[in-house]
Amino acid sequence: MAEMKLIGGYPEYMRKSIKKVEQTRMKRKDYTPPAFTPEEQKEVLQLHPDFAPGGKRKLSIGPNKGDIGPIEVLDLLEAYPLIEEKDVDLSNADFNTEILIIGGGLAGTTAAIWANESGIKTKDILLANKLRHGDANSIMAEGGTQAADRPNDSLLRHYLDTMGGGHYANKPDVLNALVNDAPFIMQWLLKLGAIIDREENGDFVEKWGGGTSVRRLHSCRDYTGLEEFRVIRDEFRNREIPCIEHYPAVELLTDGKGRVTGAVLWNIETGEYKIVKAKATILATGGFGRLHIRGFPTTNHYGATCDGVVLAYHAGAKLRDIDTVQYHPTGAAYPIQIIGYLLTEKLRSSGAQPVNKDGEAFVFPLEPRDVEASSFIKECYVKEKGITTPTGLRGIWLDTPLIEIKNGDGYIDKAFPGMRRMYNRFDIDMRKDPVLVFPTLHYQNGGVETDPWGKTSLHGLWVAGEVSGGVHGKNRLMGNSTLDTMVFGRRAGISTAEYVKNNNPTLKLTLEHTKKYIKQLKDAGIKTDRRAPILLPDYRGKAALSRMIDVFQ
Amino acid sequence: MNKKMNIMDRIADSAKSVTTGVDAKDIEHWVTIYVMGRAYEVPADLTILTAMEFAGYKFVRGVGCRQGFCGACSTVYRNKGDYKLQAGMACQTRVEDGMYLVQIPFVPAEKAIYDIAKESYDVNAILKHYPEIARCVSCNTCTKACPQDLEVMDYVQAALKGDFKKAAEESFDCIQCGLCAARCPSELVQYHIAQLARRMYGRYEFPEPGYLKKRVKEIDKGEFNKEMEKIMKASKKELVKLYAERERESD
Numbered sequence A: 001m002a003e004m005k006l007i008g009g010y011p012e013y014m015r016k017s018i019k020k021v022e023q024t025r026m027k028r029k030d031y032t033p034p035a036f037t038p039e040e041q042k043e044v045l046q047l048h049p050d051f052a053p054g055g056k057r058k059l060s061i062g063p064n065k066g067d068i069g070p071i072e073v074l075d076l077l078e079a080y081p082l083i084e085e086k087d088v089d090l091s092n093a094d095f096n097t098e099i100l101i102i103g104g105g106l107a108g109t110t111a112a113i114w115a116n117e118s119g120i121k122t123k124d125i126l127l128a129n130k131l132r133h134g135d136a137n138s139i140m141a142e143g144g145t146q147a148a149d150r151p152n153d154s155l156l157r158h159y160l161d162t163m164g165g166g167h168y169a170n171k172p173d174v175l176n177a178l179v180n181d182a183p184f185i186m187q188w189l190l191k192l193g194a195i196i197d198r199e200e201n202g203d204f205v206e207k208w209g210g211g212t213s214v215r216r217l218h219s220c221r222d223y224t225g226l227e228e229f230r231v232i233r234d235e236f237r238n239r240e241i242p243c244i245e246h247y248p249a250v251e252l253l254t255d256g257k258g259r260v261t262g263a264v265l266w267n268i269e270t271g272e273y274k275i276v277k278a279k280a281t282i283l284a285t286g287g288f289g290r291l292h293i294r295g296f297p298t299t300n301h302y303g304a305t306c307d308g309v310v311l312a313y314h315a316g317a318k319l320r321d322i323d324t325v326q327y328h329p330t331g332a333a334y335p336i337q338i339i340g341y342l343l344t345e346k347l348r349s350s351g352a353q354p355v356n357k358d359g360e361a362f363v364f365p366l367e368p369r370d371v372e373a374s375s376f377i378k379e380c381y382v383k384e385k386g387i388t389t390p391t392g393l394r395g396i397w398l399d400t401p402l403i404e405i406k407n408g409d410g411y412i413d414k415a416f417p418g419m420r421r422m423y424n425r426f427d428i429d430m431r432k433d434p435v436l437v438f439p440t441l442h443y444q445n446g447g448v449e450t451d452p453w454g455k456t457s458l459h460g461l462w463v464a465g466e467v468s469g470g471v472h473g474k475n476r477l478m479g480n481s482t483l484d485t486m487v488f489g490r491r492a493g494i495s496t497a498e499y500v501k502n503n504n505p506t507l508k509l510t511l512e513h514t515k516k517y518i519k520q521l522k523d524a525g526i527k528t529d530r531r532a533p534i535l536l537p538d539y540r541g542k543a544a545l546s547r548m549i550d551v552f553q
Numbered sequence B: 001m002n003k004k005m006n007i008m009d010r011i012a013d014s015a016k017s018v019t020t021g022v023d024a025k026d027i028e029h030w031v032t033i034y035v036m037g038r039a040y041e042v043p044a045d046l047t048i049l050t051a052m053e054f055a056g057y058k059f060v061r062g063v064g065c066r067q068g069f070c071g072a073c074s075t076v077y078r079n080k081g082d083y084k085l086q087a088g089m090a091c092q093t094r095v096e097d098g099m100y101l102v103q104i105p106f107v108p109a110e111k112a113i114y115d116i117a118k119e120s121y122d123v124n125a126i127l128k129h130y131p132e133i134a135r136c137v138s139c140n141t142c143t144k145a146c147p148q149d150l151e152v153m154d155y156v157q158a159a160l161k162g163d164f165k166k167a168a169e170e171s172f173d174c175i176q177c178g179l180c181a182a183r184c185p186s187e188l189v190q191y192h193i194a195q196l197a198r199r200m201y202g203r204y205e206f207p208e209p210g211y212l213k214k215r216v217k218e219i220d221k222g223e224f225n226k227e228m229e230k231i232m233k234a235s236k237k238e239l240v241k242l243y244a245e246r247e248r249e250s251d
Helices: A012-028 A038-043 A071-077 A106-117 A157-165 A172-192 A224-238 A306-315 A369-381 A400-408 A412-414 A415-422 A481-502 A512-523 A542-546 B007-014 B048-054 B125-129 B132-135 B141-145 B152-160 B164-171 B179-183 B190-204 B210-220 B225-234 B236-245
Strands: A054-056 A069-070 A095-102 A125-128 A250-255 A260-266 A273-283 A324-334 A354-355 A394-399 A437-445 A448-451 A459-464 B032-035 B038-043 B074-078 B088-089 B101-104
Touching: A012 A354, A012 A394, A012 A400, A038 A369, A054 A071, A069 A071, A095 A260, A095 A481, A106 A224, A106 A481, A125 A273, A125 A437, A125 B190, A157 A172, A157 B225, A157 B236, A172 A224, A172 A481, A172 B210, A224 B190, A250 A273, A250 A306, A250 A512, A273 A306, A273 A481, A306 A324, A306 A459, A306 A512, A306 B038, A324 A369, A354 A369, A369 A394, A369 A437, A369 B007, A400 A412, A412 A415, A415 B236, A459 A481, A512 B164, B007 B048, B032 B048, B038 B048, B038 B101, B074 B179, B125 B132, B125 B152, B125 B190, B132 B152, B141 B152, B141 B179, B152 B190, B164 B190, B179 B190
Parallel strands: A095 A125, A095 A273, A273 A459, B032 B101
Antiparallel strands: A054 A069, A250 A260, A260 A273, A324 A437, A354 A394, A394 A437, B032 B038, B074 B088, B074 B101
């Protein structure tokens, strides 16, 4: 059979639906469906992957025993550690540092700079990366960063918007820290030389985000995370802070009595390990999108495999809100090469409308993400008004041509160069045609519990960024994740600096905690060959895998 | 697909080629690609990255975000019957029949060390840190190598002249993959030069908005402490009420 003929990137049968979208476009230009009432929100949320039947179980070991969580996450928490004490020589540390930071995205890199800024010498800091410095979800953040800086905005509003979006489960003290530090972080970014979208008069261009009550979103075109990270990494490099790449942490080290004293790093290319002894350790390892919870595609980086939560839990740290997962409403659903990729919420705040196969607008475009995503699932699988792709996925249209009808010609090239470039590569002109979307796994809402300075329940262990839990409650708002990484990266950097200046703990290096963990697994009757952290997902073809043999071992 | 499956299982089933790897039995169209000279038959719909995974590669280098933002998977390739050496990101480039390819996951490149707060915003700032920029022979090879289709040579020329605005704006979408530097006959490191130009422009071109300065001062003085302490103690019932009552700024 010949390959399917495409017209402007789409097969003919999809073109028929696009015709209907075109026919209703001018009518929809001035019409926005009303926002849901709280009761309607509650009803549609029943279709959200977090609430739909199945997919979860109870955690059977550790400080959070009894908590409910996604099967894919619990499979990693109820797995055996990668290494035991007999596998490694802990008598000599390869690196002896004051502060070890694991994970070099926005949070970890910011932490390093602020530890240095707080008086810690560069030689006493070590940043370890699983892949390259900057291989992180941070650089993929498109939309923006929230900060309540305009006169009609307030910290209180930012707090309330986030609390309501998080279903009132947010931890108040860390949320307060988030909104309090946000304007300072914007000022810091400007001092570093970040290029943030401006109006003619020099004011920031501030956009809506789903669930915000005012325009509060600061963007850098649709490369916000990339621009923020580039300047922060450049600053880090100018300070010449030690940094090693392709060295994931495979286990934390403890003194066996609840104090974290460093980590075992592993050269992902050669297999050799390195022992790091540290007075303070900051986990900034990001989230878990690559676990493909409930079988969803993801927007996440290749390395987003829940490592930090697993390592912290092995050491005995407390987690929270691990039961909820954020699905971004607008992941690409077509073409096959980009399934699951992020289409920023800023498209909707700039006028793009979700539309079904008959060209009808069916939902307020800026509901909180969980509500918006659920309404798309409803449209596709309950109302049967989605569009089915040649590979069997369903999606709804995001009517991007409305953006230029509302904002003028040329707006998409200016504001969404990344999106436009991505679709161009597959011959789709998003200025003229809508794009097909469906919810995609986006964010780990919960994680390791902390105080407002990133300190965990364990001595010697801090966390920052997506690996932490509490600040976003059960559902994160747009623009609060890049903010989270920088606010709590900075706070963890300052807090660890203060700690190492004022304390001189005895640092015994052991893997006692893994021994205890294995005992708990056995006592709970967990028989499995699963091991964690997994470090990377596996997408190798089944045919190739079935014929692999290992001759070097 | 089984009609009796629940919604979540139906969604998972429809996405399984993306989440668990491609199964050969689902594939109709095939092409042959040559990875560093060795032939592999791979599904025609895949990108270079996913096609190599299909062939059995598990990446620990030459892969990052998988969505065109991080610059880790730079790849150069030549198509059958074509003299032209092309460049692209493995995660963003569809395989073609007869494609010969190799990844370039790392570029050795010197980055200048500077303190952005102490730089002066004048035309020589870039020349001072990257004197080799004057060696540019305007051959445009960098531009042809750029997987983001940036006008690399133009921004280098702008940087050389101290035109920070043009250098910053033209280079803004750079993902720092390094292909420009790998191809440059004059041995410039275009993406580091652009980074300095952007930071200079971002730091010195725009005044800080007055309202931002004011808000940071208010926070420093603790002007919001009282209301924030109160809201942090609010019950869920009170929060629900306040959330429902908050007024939305007009569009």
